[in-house]
Amino acid sequence: MIALAGVDVRRGGRLVLDGIDAAFAAGRLTAVIGPNGAGKSTLLEVAAGLLAPETGTVTLDGAVLPGRVALARCRAYLPQNPRVDWPISVERVVALGLSSELPAFGRLPAAFKARIDAALAAHDLSGLRDRPATALSGGELARAMLARATVGDPALLIVDEPTAGLDPRHAIAAVTMLRARADAGRTVVMAIHDLDLALRVADDVLALKGGRVHAAGPAASVFTAAVLATLYDVDVRVADGAVRFG
Amino acid sequence: MTRALIPALLALLVAAMLASLLAGQVWLTPADVVRGLGGGPSLAGLIVSEVRLPRVVLGVLVGGILGLSGAVLQGLLRNPLAEPGLLGVSSGASLGAVIAIYYGVSGTLTLAAPVFGLAGALVTAGTALALARGGGTATLILAGAAVSAIAAAGVALALNLAPNPYAAYEITTWLLGSLADRSWDHVELAAPFIAAGAVLLALTGRSLDALALGEAQAESLGIDVRRTRLLALGGTALGVGAATALTGAIGFVGLVAPHLVRPLVGHRPGATLVPATLAGAIIVTLADIAVRVLPSPPELKLGVLVSLIGAPFFLWLVLHMRGRMP
Numbered sequence: 001m002i003a004l005a006g007v008d009v010r011r012g013g014r015l016v017l018d019g020i021d022a023a024f025a026a027g028r029l030t031a032v033i034g035p036n037g038a039g040k041s042t043l044l045e046v047a048a049g050l051l052a053p054e055t056g057t058v059t060l061d062g063a064v065l066p067g068r069v070a071l072a073r074c075r076a077y078l079p080q081n082p083r084v085d086w087p088i089s090v091e092r093v094v095a096l097g098l099s100s101e102l103p104a105f106g107r108l109p110a111a112f113k114a115r116i117d118a119a120l121a122a123h124d125l126s127g128l129r130d131r132p133a134t135a136l137s138g139g140e141l142a143r144a145m146l147a148r149a150t151v152g153d154p155a156l157l158i159v160d161e162p163t164a165g166l167d168p169r170h171a172i173a174a175v176t177m178l179r180a181r182a183d184a185g186r187t188v189v190m191a192i193h194d195l196d197l198a199l200r201v202a203d204d205v206l207a208l209k210g211g212r213v214h215a216a217g218p219a220a221s222v223f224t225a226a227v228l229a230t231l232y233d234v235d236v237r238v239a240d241g242a243v244r245f246g
Numbered sequence: 247m248t249r250a251l252i253p254a255l256l257a258l259l260v261a262a263m264l265a266s267l268l269a270g271q272v273w274l275t276p277a278d279v280v281r282g283l284g285g286g287p288s289l290a291g292l293i294v295s296e297v298r299l300p301r302v303v304l305g306v307l308v309g310g311i312l313g314l315s316g317a318v319l320q321g322l323l324r325n326p327l328a329e330p331g332l333l334g335v336s337s338g339a340s341l342g343a344v345i346a347i348y349y350g351v352s353g354t355l356t357l358a359a360p361v362f363g364l365a366g367a368l369v370t371a372g373t374a375l376a377l378a379r380g381g382g383t384a385t386l387i388l389a390g391a392a393v394s395a396i397a398a399a400g401v402a403l404a405l406n407l408a409p410n411p412y413a414a415y416e417i418t419t420w421l422l423g424s425l426a427d428r429s430w431d432h433v434e435l436a437a438p439f440i441a442a443g444a445v446l447l448a449l450t451g452r453s454l455d456a457l458a459l460g461e462a463q464a465e466s467l468g469i470d471v472r473r474t475r476l477l478a479l480g481g482t483a484l485g486v487g488a489a490t491a492l493t494g495a496i497g498f499v500g501l502v503a504p505h506l507v508r509p510l511v512g513h514r515p516g517a518t519l520v521p522a523t524l525a526g527a528i529i530v531t532l533a534d535i536a537v538r539v540l541p542s543p544p545e546l547k548l549g550v551l552v553s554l555i556g557a558p559f560f561l562w563l564v565l566h567m568r569g570r571m572p
Binding site: 071084 | 455456462468512
């Protein structure tokens with residue numbers, strides 16, 4: 001469980017997060033939603049321990065966040081539109097998820113190999129093992145990145161817009177995979193624009209607007225026409241597990 | 247492939263070094279070399295131990311640090327066109343040495359040019375770092391480019407104001423880059439700095455692999471990106487600064503060496519470091535043989551030859567990568 005209390009973040013003199021209180025529980029998938037510029041990505045960076053808040057605290061299971069490497073072993077973070085800058089093989093990209101545990105030099109130890117194989121198989125990547133990551137399609141790269149993030153079986157998984165640029169089938173596969181992580185008892189946080197997908201898999205929802213918490217709670221309590229209409233400033237109807245704007 | 251790469255490069259380097267001991271205006275036999283290394287009092291022995299060996303050792307040190315620094319900077323900046331001169335280190339070293347020549351200090355003290363060059367390299371790298379403090383990688387590149395331009399302007403000014411044609415000639419000759427007439431004194435001056443720089447650069451190896459995913463993901467994987475940046479810059483300032491101060495500017499080695507070996511190690515930035523070091527040392531050693539063997543009345547300068555071969559390669563690289571890079 002990761003908790004933010006009274007978190008303020010300022011960027012370029014502007015208050016991007018303003019007194020955020022939020023908690024993400026183990027075994028639950030929390031969707032962070034809100035209009036552009038609401039502070040979703042910043043909130044995720046703070047929760048991931050990558051950005052120190054100006055004021056306020058972030059605690060992991062009630063304690064202050066551990067050091068850089070210890071944190072890397074229990075938390076995985078995927079930024080928006082992740083990319084790989086060199087034509088490294090998919091297998092090696094996934095292996096980078098184990099960076100904090102890998103030996104500094106030499107080949108992959110056998111024990112790691114098995115974990116990497118499992119992650120590749122789980123993300124339907126076994127056939128692409130030796131493909132350069134720069135030669136992957138958008139959907140394949142997104143799967144490789146999710147495999148990279150989950151290969152270390154992190155207790156806390158934070159993902160920014162996992163479905164951006166994906167076709168419906170791959171988008172559904174991505175959120176289903178995140179759902180499975182939560183079902184396995186991990187804490188999963190995702191920022192997402194696609195409300196139908198969020199509605200389909202999220203346990204809890206944190207709605208941000210202008211750097212403040214607009215609404216938070218179980219998905220059913222946030223995905224209401226009244227809350228969403230004031231969140232996005234458009235007319236909204238929610239019916240039959242779908243959100244309709246306008 | 248990967249496993250045999252380093253031994254193969256090592257063997258190639260040793261062969262090139264041996265050939266370099268034999269080649270020159272006076273060709274020696276292996277027997278002469280053995281006698282020379284044994285310290286026998288003969289002309290051949292003198293040529294080997296006092297002229298060719300320091301030159302070979304310096305060539306390996308300079309080529310190695312250029313290759314290593316290029317590999318580290320390309321990995322750190324995630325840019326295949328990054329090279330050691332990018333951060334102003336080479337221009338700073340040149341300016342320092344040019345000041346020593348301009349004021350005639352190098353006429354009275356043999357090691358004045360390299361010592362001034364080293365000081366110039368450290369000052370420019372320090373300035374670039376101070377300017378870029380708190381900023382990201384892009385700020386660092388821009389600060390390096392600015393400092394580099396200032397140092398280059400200083401060199402141009404010295405050439406413009408040179409008191410006599412001979413001083414201008416001496417400056418230009420030095421700027422062309424060469425290993426000729428370097429002694430053990432030069433090696434002793436440069437080796438500690440190059441070794442220290444190499445250690446700092448080598449420490450970045452593992453972080454570079456994770457940096458292939460970008461700075462945000464690297465941070466999330468437990469990599470201290472700030473520390474990696476400091477190691478890369480500090481190592482380049484010390485190592486490449488000392489190398490440039492000793493030999494003048496030798497371009498393209500740092501740019502080309504990593505590209506030659508990268509496909510052979512699966513493009514992993516961290517795995518590129520050792521092979522790129524060896525490749526850089528091989529390139530400089532072979533080029534130094536070529537400048538001594540090629541029949542050109544005034545000896546062709548090493549920096550000129552490397553640029554003549556390196557620049558077309560660079561062009562090929564740009565064309566080749568046009569299709570692959572985003």
